[in-house]
Amino acid sequence: MPADDRALPLRERKRIRTRRALADAALRLFAEKGFAATTVEELVDAAEVSRSTFFRAFATKEAVAIEAETELWTGYLDTLTSHDLTGPVLTALHDILTDAIAALPEDWDERYIATRQLVLTAPSLLGHVEYARSGVETQVAQHLSGKLALPEGDLRPRILAELTTTAWSTAGRGWVADNGKGGRSGLLERLRLAFAAIPAALQLSA
Structure with missing residues (x-):
């Protein structure tokens, strides 16, 4: 997380960390399996978050990619x-x-x-x-x-x-x-x- 983000409220810092964890997991899985073959369920498992958390962060699988x-x-x-x-x-x-x-x-x-x-x-x-x-x-x-x-x-x-x-x-x-x-x-x-x-x-x- 960039140093400037440390001044943000805790909730916002958690939101940013969750987005990054999902985005990093997505890039890794898409590179390994391909975009079409990777499911949202696999993404949330890899990032250790719930499906609802994923859709609060990203509207679609394309958006996280x-x-x-x-x-x-x-x-x-x-x-x-x-x-x-x-x-x-x-x-x-x-x-x-x-x-x-x-x-x-x-x-x-x-x-x-x-x-x-x-x-x-x-x-x-x-x-x-x-x-x-x-x-x-x-x-x-x-x-x-x-x-x-x-x-x-x-x-x-x-x-x-x-x-x-x-x-x-x-x-x-x-x-x-x-x-x-x-x-x-x-x-x-x-x-x-x-x-x-x-x-x-x-x-x-x-």
Whole structure:
């Protein structure tokens, strides 16, 4: 558990520990048996919790499988809502996502790589990831619209939100394919390069 979590109330710390125990057990069992072949009953047995405890923590088996992905986007949204926006918004979103990634636990790298490798073996997980990211984009767009007092129907916040997740996808995919080469700093450098390529990509012509 990260040191910052020690300041949380006991109940919240227990909730976080339970989620992690379930997520760790899930990744281990999914890697051993495959996602489809692993049952919720096997997950709760491995984590030594009840079935009702599992469903209080995760709505579905897919949700526990992509917990590392959820950690990333939860941190991103939390950082976004706690920061003031200044300067070019795309630059601000890059900085906010960078801060969120840098704040993730040290073992997140290994868990995220395992998660993405698992996703490649289970098409239903890919759909779950895409659905979750779309929800994040909607929340980001709504936050930007409110912060910048933009009129309803303005497409720019949604486009910026989607450009951010696209830059992440490009950086993260390459980093995972390289088995996390360079560690967290390598991932952040890939993210920087992906964001830096956006203006030039928009100006590209044939």
